[in-house]
Amino acid sequence: xxxxVSCQVRRAIMTQLYTHVSFSLPCxxxxxxxxxxxxxxYLPIGEALGWLGGMMVLLSLRVCHLRWRQRGLAELPLMxxxxxxxxGVTISSIAWALGVLLYMEHLPDAxxxxxxxxxxxxxxxxxxxxxxxxxxxxxxxxxxGFAMLFELxxxxxxxxxxxxxxxxxxxxFLPSLLRHxxxxxxxxxxxxxxxxxxVAELRQVSDxxxxxxxxxxxxxxxxxxxxxxxxxxxxxxxxRARTPLSLVLVDVDxxxxxxxxxxxxxxxxxxxQIAMVLAEVERREDDLxxxxxxxxxxxxxxxxxxxxxxxxADKVRVALKALAIPHHKSLVSSKVTxxxxxxxxxxxxxxxxxxxxxxADAALYQAKHxxxxxxxxxxxxxxx
Numbered sequence: 479x480x481x482x483v484s485c486q487v488r489r490a491i492m493t494q495l496y497t498h499v500s501f502s503l504p505c506x507x508x509x510x511x512x513x514x515x516x517x518x519x520y521l522p523i524g525e526a527l528g529w530l531g532g533m534m535v536l537l538s539l540r541v542c543h544l545r546w547r548q549r550g551l552a553e554l555p556l557m558x559x560x561x562x563x564x565x566g567v568t569i570s571s572i573a574w575a576l577g578v579l580l581y582m583e584h585l586p587d588a589x590x591x592x593x594x595x596x597x598x599x600x601x602x603x604x605x606x607x608x609x610x611x612x613x614x615x616x617x618x619x620x621x622x623g624f625a626m627l628f629e630l631x632x633x634x635x636x637x638x639x640x641x642x643x644x645x646x647x648x649x650x651f652l653p654s655l656l657r658h659x660x661x662x663x664x665x666x667x668x669x670x671x672x673x674x675x676x677v678a679e680l681r682q683v684s685d686x687x688x689x690x691x692x693x694x695x696x697x698x699x700x701x702x703x704x705x706x707x708x709x710x711x712x713x714x715x716x717x718r719a720r721t722p723l724s725l726v727l728v729d730v731d732x733x734x735x736x737x738x739x740x741x742x743x744x745x746x747x748x749x750x751q752i753a754m755v756l757a758e759v760e761r762r763e764d765d766l767x768x769x770x771x772x773x774x775x776x777x778x779x780x781x782x783x784x785x786x787x788x789x790x791a792d793k794v795r796v797a798l799k800a801l802a803i804p805h806h807k808s809l810v811s812s813k814v815t816x817x818x819x820x821x822x823x824x825x826x827x828x829x830x831x832x833x834x835x836x837x838a839d840a841a842l843y844q845a846k847h848x849x850x851x852x853x854x855x856x857x858x859x860x861x862x
Contacts, residue, residue, distance in 0.1 A: 483668060483671045483672050484668075486667075486671040487664060487667045487668055487671060488556050489551075489552070489556065490667050490671070491610035491611070491663070491664075491667065492551070492556055492559050492560065492563075492610070492611075493551055494610060495563060495607075495608060495610050495611055495614065496544060496547065496548065496551060496559070496563070498607040498608075499540075499544060499563065499566070499567070499607065499608075500541070500544045500545075500548070502603070502604075502607055503537050503540055503541050503544070504541075506537055506570070506600075507533075507534060507537045509596075509600070510530060510533045510534065510537070510577075511530065513577065513581075513596065514526050514527075514529070514530045516589075516592070517581050517585060517589060517593070520581065520584040520585050520586075520589065521580065521581055521584055525580060529573075529576065529577055529580055532573065533573050533574075533577070536569065536570060536573055537570070540566050540570065543562070543566065547559070547562070560611055560613060560614065561613075563611060563613075563614045564611070564613045564614045564617045565617075567604070567608060567614050567617045567618040568617035568618070568621065570618070571604075571617060571618045571619070571620070571621040571622045572621045572622075574597075574600060574621075574622045574625075575621040575622045575624070575625035575626075576625075578593065578597060578622065578625045578626055578629060579625055579628075579629065581593065582629040583629070587634075590633070590637070594626065594630070594640060594644070597622065597626050598626075598644065598647075600622065601618075601619055601622060601623055601626075601648065601652075602652070604618040604619065605618065605619060605652055605656055606656070606659075609656045609659050609660050609663070610660065610663065615656065619648060619652075623644075623648045623649075626644065627641055627644060627645055627648075630644065691703070691704075692704035694753075694768070694769040696746055696749060696750065696769070697749055697750050697752075697753030697754075697769050698750070698753065698757075699753045699756065699757050699767050699768055699769055699775075700766055700767065700768035700769070701768065701769060702768065702769065702770060702771060704766075704768060705766065705768035705770065705776055705778060708766050708768075708778055709725070709778055709831055710831065712764075712778060712780040713825050713831050713834075714825075715780060715781075716780055716781060716824070716825050717825040717826065719781070720824060720826075721780075721781045721824065722781065722782060722783050722784070722822050722823065722824050723779070723780055723781070723782070723822070723823060723824070723825055723834065724777075724778075724779040724780075724782040724783070724784065724786070724787035724820065724821065724822040725776065725777070725778060725779070725820075725821050725822075725834055725835065725838045726776065726777035726779065726787055726790070726791050726794075726818055726819070726820050726838070727770060727774060727775075727776050727818070727819045727838045727839060727841070727842040728752075728756070728770075728774065728775040728776065728777065728791075728794070728816050728817070728818055728842075729773060729774050729775075729816060729817050729819075729842055729846065730748070730749070730752065730773040730774075730814065730815075730816055731805075731808055731810055731811075731814070731815045731816060731817055731846075731850040731851060732805065732807060732808045732809060732810075732850075733745070733748075733772075733773035735805075735807035735808070736748060736805055736807060736808070736814065738807070739806065739807045748803055748814060749769075749773065751801055751803065752775065752798060752801075752814075752816070753767070753769065753775065755794060755797045755798055755801065756775055756777065756794060759790065759793050759794050759797055761777075761779070761790060762779075762782075764780050764781070765777065765778060765779050765780070765782075765790075766778040776838075777790065777791070777794070782822070783822065784820065784822040784855060787820045787822055787855075788820060788853065788855065791818045791820055791853050792853065794816075794818070795815075795816065795818065795851075795853065798814065798815065798816050799813065799815065801813075801814065809850075810849065810850045810851045811851060815850065815851035816851070817842060817845040817846045817850045817851065817852060817853075817854075818841075818842065818845055818852070818853040818854070819838045819839060819840070819841030819842025819843070819844070819845055819853075819854055819856070820838065820841055820853060820854070820855045820856070821834055821835075821837040821838035821841055821855075821856045822855075823837075837856040838856065840856055841854040841855055841856035842854070844856075
């Protein structure tokens with residue numbers, strides 16, 4: 479059991495204990511009233527009311543304390559919570575023990591048997607509710623249990639036999655049963671939290687793998703597969719909204735010559751810097767920068783007109799020039815430049831994604847054919 483899971487298990491057990499005790503206190507109050515009503519004829523009224531009043535005050539204080547503590551169960555140290563719970567149940571058990579000592583000597587045999595049964599029920603119920611904490615369990619059992627055993631030991635022969643049976647029940651059978659139940663409780667909670675922790679780890683790994691599957695390994699921006707997926711979703715959205723969809727293809731001019739002259743590592747660094755510009759250029763949240771393949775990149779611009787696509791492409795072109803990456807083998811500039819092909823249309827039943835890509839690619843080809851380091855536009859379909 480890992481430390482984090484162990485802490486979660488202990489915290490959950492303590493929360494259960496406080497919940498159970500909060501539920502039991504009103505029941506104990508009703509039981510104390512019933513106790514006093516049932517046996518009131520055999521005890522002076524002053525003593526009976528004194529014990530009942532003291533018990534009700536004690537239970538009321540414990541209810542207030544538990545309600546106050548409920549707000550901080552998740553933050554308070556477990557040792558503090560268990561200590562306070564132990565003190566509370568021990569004081570309550572001592573109060574019940576005083577009741578036993580107060581009433582038992584005045585009761586006739588029939589009512590003494592009823593007192594024994596009632597006390598045994600209280601002890602058993604307390605033990606089951608408090609099995610999550612040994613300290614609280616023994617704090618509840620010992621004062622009341624010893625008081626009842628003490629009274630029975632001084633009774634007749636039949637009560638002495640019951641005394642031995644009750645002692646065996648309280649200190650042999652009941653602890654063995656509770657030990658088994660506690661092991662099962664801890665094992666169940668451990669599996670619950672361990673599985674939750676495993677699910678969280680698997681979900682994190684799955685998210686990381688999903689993110690990695692969408693990213694280009696070299697540049698860190700979206701890859702072709704993620705671009706295709708986003709393009710299909712953007713197409714459907716723009717089709718429903720009847721809004722323009724723009725695609726900008728970007729190609730690094732004379733990149734093969736750059737690689738041949740400077741080497742592949744500088745070539746990779748060049749692509750990474752270009753990808754960074756595409757990712758950081760001022761655009762909307764729905765826009766996507768992706769590596770299209772090799773030295774080609776793409777900008778997907780949903781709900782963007784041709785004018786907006788042109789403005790963004792020009793921003794990228796200016797930003798790339800500002801990088802001033804040396805390229806002495808370029809025929810258009812001494813720095814690295816890019817060519818841009820822009821296509822915009824309003825998706826409908828007569829057009830397709832393939833047509834958009836084809837036209838953007840044709841515009842890119844036209845830009846390269848017309849001297850590179852420029853932006854060309856292909857308009858098609860409905861006016862955008």
